[in-house]
Amino acid sequence: MMVPLLEVKDLYVQFSVFEGELKVLNGVNLKINEGEKIGLVGEAGCGKTTTMKSILRVLPTPVARISKGEIIYKGKNILNMKPSEIQNIRRGEITAIFQDPLTSLNPVFTIGQQLGDVIKYASRYQDHLDKKEIFSKSVAALKETGMPDPERILNNYPVQLSGGMRQRVCISEALSTNHNLIIADEPTTSLDVTIQDQILRLLSKLVEKKKMSIILITHSLGVVRELTDRVYVMYAGNIVETAQTTTLFSNPLHPYTRGLMNAIPRLTGERIFEGIEGRIPNYLYPPTGCRFHPRCKYSTKECQEIFPLMYDTGNNHEVACFLYKEELN
Numbered sequence: 384m385m386v387p388l389l390e391v392k393d394l395y396v397q398f399s400v401f402e403g404e405l406k407v408l409n410g411v412n413l414k415i416n417e418g419e420k421i422g423l424v425g426e427a428g429c430g431k432t433t434t435m436k437s438i439l440r441v442l443p444t445p446v447a448r449i450s451k452g453e454i455i456y457k458g459k460n461i462l463n464m465k466p467s468e469i470q471n472i473r474r475g476e477i478t479a480i481f482q483d484p485l486t487s488l489n490p491v492f493t494i495g496q497q498l499g500d501v502i503k504y505a506s507r508y509q510d511h512l513d514k515k516e517i518f519s520k521s522v523a524a525l526k527e528t529g530m531p532d533p534e535r536i537l538n539n540y541p542v543q544l545s546g547g548m549r550q551r552v553c554i555s556e557a558l559s560t561n562h563n564l565i566i567a568d569e570p571t572t573s574l575d576v577t578i579q580d581q582i583l584r585l586l587s588k589l590v591e592k593k594k595m596s597i598i599l600i601t602h603s604l605g606v607v608r609e610l611t612d613r614v615y616v617m618y619a620g621n622i623v624e625t626a627q628t629t630t631l632f633s634n635p636l637h638p639y640t641r642g643l644m645n646a647i648p649r650l651t652g653e654r655i656f657e658g659i660e661g662r663i664p665n666y667l668y669p670p671t672g673c674r675f676h677p678r679c680k681y682s683t684k685e686c687q688e689i690f691p692l693m694y695d696t697g698n699n700h701e702v703a704c705f706l707y708k709e710e711l712n
């Protein structure tokens with residue numbers, strides 16, 4: 384069997400807030416193979432970013448606490464790594480693109496200084512580069528994202544660029560080095576709708592070309608359908624369904640997944656739900672049993688009391704719902 388590049392195992396994360404403890408991640412399991420393109424979907428507040436921040440070890444401390452679980456990258460548990468090892472992971476192995484390119488770029492340095500730093504630090508980890516090489520690598524990295532006039536852009540400050548151009552810079556930073564995995568957490572949400580899909584397609588094309596793996600988080604199910612190999616559906620701190628992308632879209636099983644697919648997109652990029660009443664639970668007092676049961680029209684006593692594990696319905700299609708236990712028996 385193939386050993387996954389990254390595997391998140393039974394991950395629990397809590398946040399301490401004034402009111403008490405938010406029990407957000409509730410045993411998350413997911414894995415990504417080398418060269419695989421994964422989509423991660425679910426309503427806002429489901430814990431997608433928290434899962435990604437756990438992988439990168441950038442959860443806010445001491446507010447967030449990982450109480451259980453493992454994150455195995457190339458056979459080593461990221462959660463047990465020393466700061467220097469984590470730094471090497473971030474410089475050379477796993478990189479991320481977040482929602483807002485203005486906050487991920489530093490306003491007081493030029494694009495060239497920032498991109499150059501990323502390339503320099505990654506090269507210290509791999510092979511050493513001089514100034515000229517860093518410059519030509521920076522130009523090449525910007526060119527690859529379709530950025531016009533890259534030499535000039537390198538002398539600009541972030542405020543001088545449009546949102547789309549800034550996000551291209553972030554993509555260049557993420558792709559300019561030999562990272563194995565890119566985490567793209569709603570990378571285009573703050574951009575104009577007209578260029579969102581274009582940037583995501585570009586990102587996907589470059590990831591494919593470089594044989595990298597990607598975890599793509601986006602509101603757009605259309606983009607997930609078009610660009611990913613496999614999908615994880617997350618609800619209130621758990622993965623509730625996973626399958627190959629084509630399988631998931633042609634045969635969604637979990638009532639939550641079905642609800643997501645019936646949701647109607649609004650111009651703002653949010654969705655309103657047709658199939659599912661209600662909202663994400665209060666993480667101070669999450670529901671017992673299946674966390675989705677208060678919103679589920681198929682809910683039974685079993686759902687209210689027992690936490691559903693993932694059932695493999697065949698074809699690598701797994702679903703955490705008692706409806707399918709019956710079917711398999």
Ligand SMILES: Nc1ncnc2c1ncn2[C@@H]1O[C@H](COP(=O)(O)OP(=O)(O)O)[C@@H](O)[C@H]1O
Pocket residue numbers: 398399400405407425426427428429430431432433434443446666
């Ligand atoms: N810094 C934080 N402090 C307190 N609670 C947080 C923090 N970050 C996230 N949470 C809690 O975790 C939940 C999940 O957040 P998040 O992982 O950002 O969801 P998603 O990315 O799926 O929208 C939030 O609804 C909130 O209750």
Ligand SMILES: [Mg+2]
Pocket residue numbers: 431432433568569
């Ligand atoms: Mg998020």
